[in-house]
Amino acid sequence: MQLAEIASVEVILIVMAVGMIVFGSAKIPKIARGLGSAKSEFERGLKEGDHTVAAPDGGRAGDVSAR
Numbered sequence: 392m393q394l395a396e397i398a399s400v401e402v403i404l405i406v407m408a409v410g411m412i413v414f415g416s417a418k419i420p421k422i423a424r425g426l427g428s429a430k431s432e433f434e435r436g437l438k439e440g441d442h443t444v445a446a447p448d449g450g451r452a453g454d455v456s457a458r
Contacts, residue, residue, distance in 0.1 A: 414422060 410419065
């Protein structure tokens with residue numbers, strides 16, 4: 392089953408209409424803004440994680456053979 396079969400235009404419109412009914416039209420932009428900032432924070436955390444992979448003791452923190 393392909394994505395085009397699942398997410399047809401009709402299905403997307405129905406989901407959007409249900410979202411408007413459930414959350415209200417004023418809440419939708421706030422929810423979208425929150426999701427966007429969460430995504431940005433997640434990506435920032437991934438970048439910081441790449442820079443802090445090395446252990447403070449030179450890489451021997453998880454190495455049991457060096458003890």
